[in-house]
Structure formats: structure tokens, C-alpha cells
Amino acid sequence: MAKAERIRLLTPAFRVSCPDVFVKRVFQGQGKESGRYACAALFSGFEVKDGRTIIRVPAAWSPRDQEKWKALIAECNRVSMDTFKKPMSELDRAVYKLPFHRGEEKEYAGYGPGVVYVTMSAKNIKPTVVGRDLTTPLGPEEFYAGCYARASVTPFAFNNIGKGIALGLDHLQKLKEGERLDA
Secondary structure (H helix, E strand, O other): OOOOOOOOEEOOOEEEEEEEEEEEEOOOOOOHHHOEEEEEEEEEOOOEEOOEEOOOOOOOOOHHHHHHHHHHHHHHHHHHHHHHOOOHHHOOOOOEEOOOEEHHHOOOOOOOOOEEEEEEEEOOOOOEEEOOOOOOEOOOOOOOEOEEEEEEEEEEEEEEOEEEEEEEEEEEEEEEOOOOOOO
């Protein structure tokens, strides 16, 4: 079977959380080969009904960011259809891991109702991290939990240890400063 085509997309602007993008993070009990670069993206402005965040494009977002979000959801659905023969909305969350999570699921600074978070990761290639000018490389002092950024991501399906849809992290661009979320 031929490998499915992978499409690279830009995310809307988000707040950075847990930026493990300069050194691979290896979880306890796992070997170095299982390490990964990762970053959580906190997207805000989502509607909340009955204490639950509704994962639907916020009307308050700019038309450009709305289109980026719609393209991201559409590509994740295409990947889901190609691999699992169902759209993401029909995948059983008890069986499949999905990239979009409600902010109220975590009790960390920056998360909460009205926030959707996504973890983007890269296993083999370190993501590039640049400033607004797209050329100035940034380090951990400049790219931190709480700043605002956008990312270049590649949705893909996995079906090895577990199965689901994930976002591969390619590049990060810092857009502006923000109040730090880390200690």
C-alpha cells in the first residue's frame, strides 16, 4: 500500500505551553530512541456550553485564522477517512487518540473552559524556531511557555502502539510576547 500524502499546514495563532522544542524529552522508563520534541498549542475563544468547550471555529477569530482552523480540521478528517474509513467525529475516543482536547481537561495555567489544546510533536527532526521575521533563530529564553506563536504542522495517522490522529511539528514562529505560564 502506498504511503498517504502528507500535507503541511499553518495553524492559527496560539499561546505556547510546554515547549520541549530545543531538547528531546524522554519520559521516565523509556529509552532515548522514544524521545520527542513537542509543544502544546493553546487556542482560545471557543464557545462553552454547560461547562464544556465546543470545538468549533470561533466566530471572533479573524477570517484568516478561521480558514487555517477549518483546513486543519479538514486535513485531519481526510487522514482519518484514508486510514480508519471514518471521520474523526465518529472515532471512539476510548480506542483512538485525537489531537484536539478541551482546556477544562487540564488544571494548568492557560488552560480552562473556552480553550482547545493540541500537542504537536516531532520524533526525528528538531523543529526550527524563528522570530516574526522568519529568519532569526530563537532559543529557550525567547521562546517560552506563554508567548504567542504559530506552527507548521503535518496531520498524520498512526496505528502501531495505539491508534489515532496526530500533528507532526515542523516549524514554529514566535509572534509576540506573553505572560509566562511556567514557574
